[in-house]
Amino acid sequence: MRALLLSEYRRFELADLATPEPAPGEILIQVAACGICGSDVHGYDGSSGRRVPPIVMGHEAAGTIAVLGRGVTGFSVGDRVTFDSTVYCGECSYCRRGEINLCDRRQVLGVSCGDYRRAGAFAEFVVVPARIVYRLPENFVFAEAAMLEAVAVALHAVSLVPVRPDSTALVVGAGTIGLLVQQALGAAGCARVFVTDVDVARVQRSRELGATAAITAGGNFNDQLLGLTNGTGVDIAVEAVGNNEALNTSIASVRKGGSVVLIGNISAEVTLPLQKVVTRQIRLQGSCASAGEYSRAIELLSAGAIRVKPLITAVAPLEEGPQWFERLYRREANLMKVVLTPGVKQ
Ligand SMILES: [Zn+2]
Ligand SMILES: [Zn+2]
Secondary structure, rough: OOEEEEEEEEEEEEOOOOOOOOOOEEEEEEEEEEOOOOHHHHHHOOOOEOOOEEEEOOOOOEEEEEOOOOOOOOOOOOOOEEEEEEEEEOHHHHHOOOOOHHHOOEOOOOEEEEOOOOOOOOOEEEEEEEEEEEEOOOOOOOOHHOOOHHHHHHHHHHOOOOOOOOOOOEEEEEEEOHHHHHHHHHHHOOOOEEEEOOOOHHHHHHHHOOOOEEOOOOHHHHHHHHHOOOOOEEEEEEEEOOOHHHHHHHHHHHEEEEEEEOOOOOOOOOOOHHHHHHHOOOOOEEEEOOOHHHHHHHHHHHHOOOOOOEEEEEEEEHHHHHHHHHHHHOOOOOOOEEEOOOOOOO
């Protein structure tokens, strides 16, 4: 099968690899679409240490079932499916509580680190355990289905804090995840959702996706936000960047007793305004990946309650993968999600 192999850091090969065979309980999927994640770009140059070459990356994917491993029930060859990026064991104490994202033996597709190596979906075929596979509705476009992983991440983050009909929220960072969090907050019933980013184009895209107000960072951001919230701040802030500035903006923007959800983690460490957090009784809530939000994500996309099409910059063949990776790596302006199409025609 054709695969986009990271043979060394910042170097791809379009390789011809052996097509994997599904073990009992696994499914072989012909990959129709696989999105390039920010974490793949950070793996590409070795900075994250999570994509040790040689590795086929890719964990945001959809396709059709090619072969069912022994003992797999409930699916048929030809089914259109997507799958979780997390491979969980299903047996540890976290899995038994439904916290599959926290599984003790958690692996992520397309990741190779010190502990494991698991081939991902920038290839014609990928093998995954049947328990992480979800069937897609007939009319679902594969390139949009490849966004379901990110939608599930956004839904999970929002599920960790109470949202009431009168809630106000701020999303800090209008990248792919931020714009999906914005829509997930709306879908959860949040009355008013504000968004901020340093990038004017992203602020504009947030507006087009229905933000109550989208504000360019810097300048008089704080005054604007206070003006929009009767001087109190928002109930919920979601930090979707992962650096000092975004964290501090998030903490400064919530009302007393408010919640800050942390998804971004570009920086390993940040400075915490401890007294502000303690004396204003602010709740800090980390959020990792997703824990079974796929079915809900499929429903919301089908219903048009969350839109992903405006977030897709390009749908390109696998052969163009190396160029797109390099463009994303160089942080070219106005690039959002790039989806590669390794297998069947769209
Ligand atoms: Zn990802
Ligand atoms: Zn587990």
